[in-house]
Amino acid sequence: MKYETDNVTRLETNLDDCAPEILGAAMEKLLAAGALDVWFTPIQMKKHRPAVMLSVLCEESAAEALADWICRETMAFGLRRETVTRLKLQRRFETVATEFGEVTVKLGLKGGEIVQVAPEFESCRAVAERSGQPLRAIYDAALAAWGARK
Amino acid sequence: MKYETDNVTRLETNLDDCAPEILGAAMEKLLAAGALDVWFTPIQMKKHRPAVMLSVLCEESAAEALADWICRETMAFGLRRETVTRLKLQRRFETVATEFGEVTVKLGLKGGEIVQVAPEFESCRAVAERSGQPLRAIYDAALAAWGARK
Amino acid sequence: MKYETDNVTRLETNLDDCAPEILGAAMEKLLAAGALDVWFTPIQMKKHRPAVMLSVLCEESAAEALADWICRETMAFGLRRETVTRLKLQRRFETVATEFGEVTVKLGLKGGEIVQVAPEFESCRAVAERSGQPLRAIYDAALAAWGARK
Amino acid sequence: MKYETDNVTRLETNLDDCAPEILGAAMEKLLAAGALDVWFTPIQMKKHRPAVMLSVLCEESAAEALADWICRETMAFGLRRETVTRLKLQRRFETVATEFGEVTVKLGLKGGEIVQVAPEFESCRAVAERSGQPLRAIYDAALAAWGARK
Amino acid sequence: MKYETDNVTRLETNLDDCAPEILGAAMEKLLAAGALDVWFTPIQMKKHRPAVMLSVLCEESAAEALADWICRETMAFGLRRETVTRLKLQRRFETVATEFGEVTVKLGLKGGEIVQVAPEFESCRAVAERSGQPLRAIYDAALAAWGARK
Amino acid sequence: MKYETDNVTRLETNLDDCAPEILGAAMEKLLAAGALDVWFTPIQMKKHRPAVMLSVLCEESAAEALADWICRETMAFGLRRETVTRLKLQRRFETVATEFGEVTVKLGLKGGEIVQVAPEFESCRAVAERSGQPLRAIYDAALAAWGARK
Numbered sequence: 001m002k003y004e005t006d007n008v009t010r011l012e013t014n015l016d017d018c019a020p021e022i023l024g025a026a027m028e029k030l031l032a033a034g035a036l037d038v039w040f041t042p043i044q045m046k047k048h049r050p051a052v053m054l055s056v057l058c059e060e061s062a063a064e065a066l067a068d069w070i071c072r073e074t075m076a077f078g079l080r081r082e083t084v085t086r087l088k089l090q091r092r093f094e095t096v097a098t099e100f101g102e103v104t105v106k107l108g109l110k111g112g113e114i115v116q117v118a119p120e121f122e123s124c125r126a127v128a129e130r131s132g133q134p135l136r137a138i139y140d141a142a143l144a145a146w147g148a149r150k
Numbered sequence: 151m152k153y154e155t156d157n158v159t160r161l162e163t164n165l166d167d168c169a170p171e172i173l174g175a176a177m178e179k180l181l182a183a184g185a186l187d188v189w190f191t192p193i194q195m196k197k198h199r200p201a202v203m204l205s206v207l208c209e210e211s212a213a214e215a216l217a218d219w220i221c222r223e224t225m226a227f228g229l230r231r232e233t234v235t236r237l238k239l240q241r242r243f244e245t246v247a248t249e250f251g252e253v254t255v256k257l258g259l260k261g262g263e264i265v266q267v268a269p270e271f272e273s274c275r276a277v278a279e280r281s282g283q284p285l286r287a288i289y290d291a292a293l294a295a296w297g298a299r300k
Numbered sequence: 301m302k303y304e305t306d307n308v309t310r311l312e313t314n315l316d317d318c319a320p321e322i323l324g325a326a327m328e329k330l331l332a333a334g335a336l337d338v339w340f341t342p343i344q345m346k347k348h349r350p351a352v353m354l355s356v357l358c359e360e361s362a363a364e365a366l367a368d369w370i371c372r373e374t375m376a377f378g379l380r381r382e383t384v385t386r387l388k389l390q391r392r393f394e395t396v397a398t399e400f401g402e403v404t405v406k407l408g409l410k411g412g413e414i415v416q417v418a419p420e421f422e423s424c425r426a427v428a429e430r431s432g433q434p435l436r437a438i439y440d441a442a443l444a445a446w447g448a449r450k
Numbered sequence: 451m452k453y454e455t456d457n458v459t460r461l462e463t464n465l466d467d468c469a470p471e472i473l474g475a476a477m478e479k480l481l482a483a484g485a486l487d488v489w490f491t492p493i494q495m496k497k498h499r500p501a502v503m504l505s506v507l508c509e510e511s512a513a514e515a516l517a518d519w520i521c522r523e524t525m526a527f528g529l530r531r532e533t534v535t536r537l538k539l540q541r542r543f544e545t546v547a548t549e550f551g552e553v554t555v556k557l558g559l560k561g562g563e564i565v566q567v568a569p570e571f572e573s574c575r576a577v578a579e580r581s582g583q584p585l586r587a588i589y590d591a592a593l594a595a596w597g598a599r600k
Numbered sequence: 601m602k603y604e605t606d607n608v609t610r611l612e613t614n615l616d617d618c619a620p621e622i623l624g625a626a627m628e629k630l631l632a633a634g635a636l637d638v639w640f641t642p643i644q645m646k647k648h649r650p651a652v653m654l655s656v657l658c659e660e661s662a663a664e665a666l667a668d669w670i671c672r673e674t675m676a677f678g679l680r681r682e683t684v685t686r687l688k689l690q691r692r693f694e695t696v697a698t699e700f701g702e703v704t705v706k707l708g709l710k711g712g713e714i715v716q717v718a719p720e721f722e723s724c725r726a727v728a729e730r731s732g733q734p735l736r737a738i739y740d741a742a743l744a745a746w747g748a749r750k
Numbered sequence: 751m752k753y754e755t756d757n758v759t760r761l762e763t764n765l766d767d768c769a770p771e772i773l774g775a776a777m778e779k780l781l782a783a784g785a786l787d788v789w790f791t792p793i794q795m796k797k798h799r800p801a802v803m804l805s806v807l808c809e810e811s812a813a814e815a816l817a818d819w820i821c822r823e824t825m826a827f828g829l830r831r832e833t834v835t836r837l838k839l840q841r842r843f844e845t846v847a848t849e850f851g852e853v854t855v856k857l858g859l860k861g862g863e864i865v866q867v868a869p870e871f872e873s874c875r876a877v878a879e880r881s882g883q884p885l886r887a888i889y890d891a892a893l894a895a896w897g898a899r900k
Contacts, residue, residue: 003514003517003528010530014637014639015170016169016170016171016174017169017170017171017718017721018169018170019166019167019168019169019225020165020166020167020168020195020199020200020201020202021166021167021197021199021871022885022886022889023198023199023200024166024195024197024198024199024200025197025198025875025878025885026885027198027496028198031496037464037495037496038495038496039464039493039494039495039496039501039503040200040493040494041491041492041493041494041503041641042192042200042342042492042641042642042792043639043640043641043655044344044348044350044639044640044641045170045174045637045638045639046348046627046631046637046638046639047171047174047175047721048173048174048175048177048178048344048346048348049170049171049173049174050170050173050174050190050192050202050344051170051639052170052200053639053641055493064603064687067603067687068710071689071708071710071715071716072715072884073884073885073886074886075169075716075718075886076716077688077689077691077706077708077716077718078603078686078687078688078689079686079687080610080684080685080686080687081684081685081686081687082532082682082684082685084530084531084532085530085531085532086528086529086530086531087514087517087528087529087530087531088527088528089521089527089528091527106527108521108527110518110521115521115522116521116525116526116527117440118467118525118527121467121497121771125775128775134822134823135772135775135776135823136772136823136824136825139772140417140443140447141447143440143443143444144443144444144447144448147440147441147444148444148448153364153367153378160380164787164789167868167871171721172735172736172739175725175728175735176735177346181346187314187345187346188345188346189314189343189344189345189346189351189353190343190344191341191342191343191344191353191791192342192492192642192791192792193789193790193791193805194494194498194500194789194790194791195787195788195789196498196777196781196787196788196789197871198494198496198498200494201789203789203791205343214753214837217753217837218860221839221858221860221865221866222734222865223734223735223736224736225736225866225868226866227838227839227841227856227858227866227868228753228836228837228838228839229836229837230760230834230835230836230837231834231835231836231837232382232832232834232835234380234381234382235380235381235382236378236379236380236381237367237378237379237380237381238377238378239371239377239378241377256377258371258377260368260371265371265372266371266375266376266377267590268317268375268377271317271347271621275625278625284672284673285622285625285626285673286622286673286674286675289622290567290593290597291597293590293593293594294593294594294597294598297590297591297594298594298598303814303817303828310830315620316619316620316621316624317619317620317621318619318620319616319617319618319619319675320615320616320617320618320645320649320650320651320652321571321616321617321647321649322585322586322589323648323649323650324616324645324647324648324649324650325575325578325585325647325648326585327648327796328648331796337764337795337796338795338796339764339793339794339795339796339801339803340650340793340794341791341792341793341794341803342492342642342650342792345620345624347621347624347625348623348624348625348627348628349620349621349623349624350620350623350624350640350642350652351620352620352650355793372584373584373585373586374586375586375619382832384830384831384832385830385831385832386828386829386830386831387817387828387829387830387831388827388828389821389827389828391827406827408821408827410818410821415821415822416821416825416826416827418767418825418827421471421767421797425475428475434522434523435472435475435476435523436472436523436524436525439472453664453667453678460680465770466769466770466771466774467769467770467771468769468770469766469767469768469769469825470765470766470767470768470795470799470800470801470802471766471767471797471799473798473799473800474766474795474797474798474799474800475797475798477646477798478798481646487614487645487646488645488646489614489643489644489645489646489651489653490643490644490800491641491642491643491644491653492642492792492800495770495774497771497774497775498773498774498775498777498778499770499771499773499774500770500773500774500790500792500802501770502770502800505643525769532682534680534681534682535680535681535682536678536679536680536681537664537667537678537679537680537681538677538678539671539677539678541677556677558671558677560668560671565671565672566671566675566676566677568617568675568677571617571647642792644794644798644800646798648794648796648798650794717890740867740893740897741897743890743893743894744893744894744897744898747890747891747894748894748898
């Protein structure tokens with residue numbers, strides 16, 4: 001297989017006694033504590049509860065520490081742990097010049113070939129702030145600059 | 151227009167500091183307090199909050215009392231009120247005989263013509279309980295019985 | 301106000317006794333019957349029902365006919381009707397040349413000034429099919445072509 | 451166990467930089483490329499992103515090709531791969547005669563016993579189109595015809 | 601690891617031909633039949649279907665019986681089975697006295713240390729009913745009583 | 751009516767060609783530009799699009815400026831505008847002393863009577879950061895402190 005692969009841990013817990021404002025703050029904490037990714041899924045639980053599933057992706061070595069953070073920052077009394085395999089494009093970053101400033105572009109490669117191109121969010125946001133342009137305009141300019149260079 | 155029409159009130163509030171188990175109980179309270187309908191919509195609010203919009207449909211005369219119930223049973227500090235027009239089919243209930251017992255069927259009429267037929271939920275559930283059959287089987291039998299009678 | 305404005309009708313109904321495959325087909329029917337827009341929102345209704353709100357936007361003159369279609373193609377026994385005001389950019393379509401073929405670009409104008417640029421979906425899809433390129437590549441090429449021309 | 455079982459692959463990826471109209475087209479592509487099932491789940495990701503999880507179920511032998519399609523048709527830089535076991539009813543198709551035409555009915559069997567009956571969607575849709583009847587009416591008629599035959 | 605761990609089974613199925621009112625009743629049946637947890641996730645399937653994923657968590661020994669219940673009470677023709685590991689806090693229940701009556705508080709312990717405190721829902725609901733107070737008030741009183749005692 | 755009332759504007763637009771990372775940044779921009787509230791609702795649009803409805807609540811006098819921001823920061827070509835009435839509790843802020851520091855508590859009053867009590871999020875977050883305690887612990891302590899004072 002031409003993808004890079006690794007194994008990571010997915011932690012999940014269904015939360016029906018935790019207020020959204022607590023969960024919002026928990027997302028920030030979990031990312032700061034080293035989670036690879038954190039997301040919420042709206043679910044419907046028993047007793048008419050419009051609840052939330054919290055999912056955290058992390059290195060296997062970080063799983064217990066992140067479980068601790070989940071228990072600390074949310075109302076979880078437990079969670080589910082699974083191992084998942086990731087298939088990944090190789091990543092490379094390049095810089096393109098736009099009329100609004102330099103922007104980082106993230107490239108995804110498979111077997112040495114570029115199969116994915118995406119302007120890098122924080123780079124675009126910084127240029128948008130500096131230039132006073134809409135964020136979308138920076139994305140479009142970065143893609144155009146990349147396209148022109150190809 | 152051949153629909154029956156009336157005006158009702160829709161109350162809505164975005165809840166980001168209320169746990170799902172409180173909301174689940176609130177749904178029951180609001181229905182018991184006379185709401186015509188109550189539903190939750192998953193929404194995403196500021197500060198990464200996986201929140202819930204509570205919607206209540208009620209008679210205009212009941213709106214303030216239901217607003218009080220919402221403030222009492224949830225963490226709402228306020229809500230939005232709108233008037234909406236309803237277009238309604240006329241409803242008529244009939245009974246059909248199935249191999250599992252008698253079931254109520256709800257008919258929807260427009261200008262005297264039947265345009266909608268639906269087995270009535272609580273009636274089907276009662277027959278399912280009594281007969282030990284799956285709920286779906288009662289629905290199918292009720293629709294078949296209605297179809298045979300037509 | 302520099303936006304174009306008009307009034308349209310929004311029809312909505314909460315559906316808890318209609319299977320998703322019926323709803324999927326109803327969406328196509330409602331669009332074919334002249335709806336301006338049709339969308340589904342996941343909602344949670346009483347008695348633990350993971351239900352769906354159907355929303356239809358239409359000309360006021362088409363509202364009763366579309367209400368009829370909703371009652372015909374779904375299990376609705378009624379629906380809610382509201383009038384909403386739309387603020388709209390003026391639309392203009394232009395054609396740009398890309399390495400994969402000509403693509404239509406949709407422009408949004410306010411007070412004569414272009415404030416929105418978007419490759420037109422069906423045009424991009426047709427070019428993607430013909431060229432064997434990913435749809436995203438056509439979008440990027442169209443935006444780049446527009447940017448180069450500006 | 452009286453279910454048929456097999457192992458299939460589930461591919462999943464969280465997409466926060468891909469427009470819905472690209473995703474809609476990707477769903478069609480992935481089904482055409484041999485996916486057993488494709489679905490979207492609304493999720494909430496970091497930085498206030500109302501994102502989408504794409505899930506694809508496929509034969510293990512098709513996993514890499516479908517991963518390629520996902521990377522090609524969406525903005526994914528990677529995805530998660532898991533093996534899941536399926537428990538399946540045996541399927542059998544039969545034809546029933548309704549007043550609107552012949553309809554295929556899908557039967558689910560466990561240990562030789564019929565435990566599931568469902569009108570087949572495309573067959574019902576075709577009859578609905580030909581007869582000018584609502585799709586629901588065809589479903590009801592097919593279930594009634596099946597019930598009468600039993 | 602200081603968490604208690606065990607393995608349980610997760611059953612999942614995507615349902616696109618099952619009405620929400622059938623699903624709501626199925627949730628109750630599955631809980632009554634011994635499921636550890638049952639939840640719905642809104643998903644979007646092919647052919648424009650606003651569908652639902654049903655997830656059931658159960659002991660491995662109960663998996664086939666619960667699969668049977670799923671096939672019986674919904675339109676499922678099959679389902680996915682996975683084994684997941686649970687990390688759990690140890691649970692202990694204590695009683696606190698509030699001005700409205702005694703309430704059970706659920707404690708979560710890790711390595712002997714209390715890391716989680718939550719008023720127990722049914723206990724709070726009973727006190728709310730008896731006292732005529734809002735459910736939230738009972739929660740707040742229970743947490744305050746626990747805090748005062750610490 | 752014992753609620754305070756006012757009229758505000760709700761702006762809404764269905765977005766099917768805008769990436770989640772653009773939307774996340776737009777939420778921040780709209781709040782900074784004076785929106786009273788901003789939220790996303792997952793919706794399902796035509797052509798299999800897992801889309802997002804953006805809702806903005808604002809003063810009527812700010813509606814056109816916010817419409818401009820929506821068109822600038824998202825891909826919207828138009829939006830819907832409605833006037834809604836708000837029913838609001840009167841708000842009062844008080845300070846309570848907890849073992850972790852002083853916390854602001856938000857009170858909701860109706861006709862002079864306190865009907866709602868909620869620890870104020872940013873105040874709790876600041877105390878959580880300073881004290882190294884979980885956010886939940888600050889909430890619980892603030893509610894307990896308020897309860898003790900009553």
